[in-house]
Amino acid sequence: MTRCQVPAFLIHQIQEELGKEEEEMMVFLCRDLAPDLANADLKEILLALNEREKLTPVGLSELLYRVKRFDLLRRILNTEKATVEAHLARSFRLIPDYRVLMVEINENLEKDEVGSLGFLLRDYAPRMKMAKDKSFLALIIDLEKLNLVAPNQLDLIENCFRSIHRIDLMRKIQTYKRKASLSSVHCQPVYVNAHPASLPNFNLIEPPYHSGIQNESMKKLQNGSSLTLAAAEPLHLSIEESGSVPHKMSDDSYRMQSQPLGICLIIDCIGNDTDVLEETFRGLGYEVHCHRYLNMSSMNQTLLEVARWQKHKTCDSFVCILVSRGNSQSIFCTDHTFSGFPLEQIKKYFTADSCPGLLGKPKLFFIQSYVVPENEQECTCLLEVDGNADNIRAKVTIPHTADIFWSHCKVDVSTLEQSPTAPSKYLRCLAELLRNPYKRKLCILAIHMELNKKVYDGNMTTDPSQQYSLLLQHTLRKRLFFPLDCC
Known part of the structure; x- marks a missing residue:
């Protein structure tokens, strides 16, 4: 034998x-x-x-x-x-x-x-x-x-x-x-x-x-x-x-090796997705900070505080996830005064001029907006948001708006009314992809293509009023890969 x-x-x-x-x-x-x-x-x-x-x-x-x-x-x-x-x-x-x-x-x-x-x-x-x-x-x-x-x-x-x-x-x-x-x-x-x-x-x-x-x-x-x-x-x-290891040793991929990989800020004003998102990004190696049910004033204060953290300097990336009612340009938090918090302002808190510790590092934003019809929005004055009090201007050649990945998903607010405790299909699919070691061999843009496919395939069997739409905008200068040995 x-x-x-x-x-x-x-x-x-x-x-x-x-x-x-x-x-x-x-x-x-x-x-x-x-x-x-x-x-x-x-x-x-x-x-x-x-x-x-x-x-x-x-x-x-x-x-x-x-x-x-x-x-x-x-x-x-x-x-x-x-x-x-x-x-x-x-x-x-x-x-x-x-x-x-x-x-x-x-x-x-x-x-x-x-x-x-x-x-x-x-x-x-x-x-x-x-x-x-x-x-x-x-x-x-x-x-x-x-x-x-x-x-x-x-x-x-x-x-x-x-x-x-x-x-x-x-x-x-x-x-x-x-x-x-x-x-x-x-x-x-x-x-x-x-x-x-x-x-x-x-x-x-x-x-x-x-x-x-x-x-x-x-x-x-x-x-x-x-x-x-x-x-x-x-x-x-x-x-x-x-999965794309050699890129880490060259100039065409972002460094993603720090421990932790970065700060992951989750602000969930609906309350259905925090747990799975926290588990997913903690498994990827992020230091996760979760906030539920914030009003606009608390939102502004939280964003300012996180943007000023010195620990960004020792991290390789930053992730921000927002879940709230809103419209195409703002999120409403829990205030029910529907002028909203401008999404563009959220992005500006973490650009290199406002947050120098993130200069040259990828900043990923995932936004789930439950869109409220215009005739249901109240007209009130916009929240006056503060800029960075330090007003630090980094003297660098990298544009301040570079290295941003902005994924914005919208679905009608009636989705919440029909299933108040149901998680976002967009965020659920995102978590599934990021927890799959095979999919993590792909760069973030390829992962988002997979995300698009899953979401739009799901739309085919959904009532038109309940369908999700995705918008991806980015100014990434390199390819971004999450570590494989995680989750």
Whole structure:
């Protein structure tokens, strides 16, 4: 009987949890380990590697780490991301770094960019089949079959990235090639870590596939205990966790690494959505502050106070969520004097001239307005809102109105009258998307496109008077990705 080092039920459980794209990445990562199984699915490959004694619990944890399923590391293998990183920095790695690099690049490409690469490659491989939805990893496999791409043969891909103006990815390949050249022994290319981490000192128990420990570790696995990989103390590393990790190291993505990520201010004057929003954004890593049922005076005071907080300086972003009755330009809070609080004024509290701590950082606003018909609005004088008392003017080249993401959803107030305690479909869908680790691999604009689709698909089965409408305006200068290892 073949000695299997990983229980089959673990392989089955992990495969069931993975999405289609994650399975494709994992199959690609294993391609050199089982070249005779090029057309097999992930479960077949892992089972075969297990039977051939090429797969260990440590190797399986590395595969999950490479596809950034840190939740499965914890929940199924009972180990932590930092522990795997420590092992990878010290010991033999299952996956060649060439394949790790290709997977990282794959996660960092938009669909239209992959299409552009496929078009450019026609000059070099005219017979290569170009399916409409072919992924970058599928392109690489085709090029490998034609001997156009290999671990020590990446000039073609590098030139293609130059042609589509992805200089960040071109430089990533150049860095890999330079390190591979320095590390090469004889004529055999040596795979080097695409993103070496600087690790603190730690003690690491020998991995479970060493003699004398393997049987004990398998018993612990089957009983739900942790792998015998243990760091002496928690490691706080800046290893990228987002689905589009490489952007964090370049100038085309906002930095989203601070702890907390930022302040999330929730003002809910209806009272139906606070709990789920608080849970969602706290799970994303924000310091959440909730306020219910504010009148306009309290609203003004709260916004001013939050805008003046010094802690913005140490955070990477800011989120503001407002839920209230209102009209297209104002929200009414709880006053029932329907001239309202100007939405434009809310935005101004957090621009760089009023809140210097948020200069150059993304500021996200999500507004749910329950629109009151004009004939039901009372005419009263506008609330006189204060400006920033400090009137600080930042001397910078970034425009004060830059880096704002403004998502405004409207629905008729009759929606509340029919279902007074029902949550906003818009905010509920937003929370669902942000709590989905697969969707968090997308940038915020792509997530909002998914949000649009969910909301407008819901409108198709809703009475016209109850339908939601969305308006997105933004002045973002970079792409924004939420961390993947959260929620």
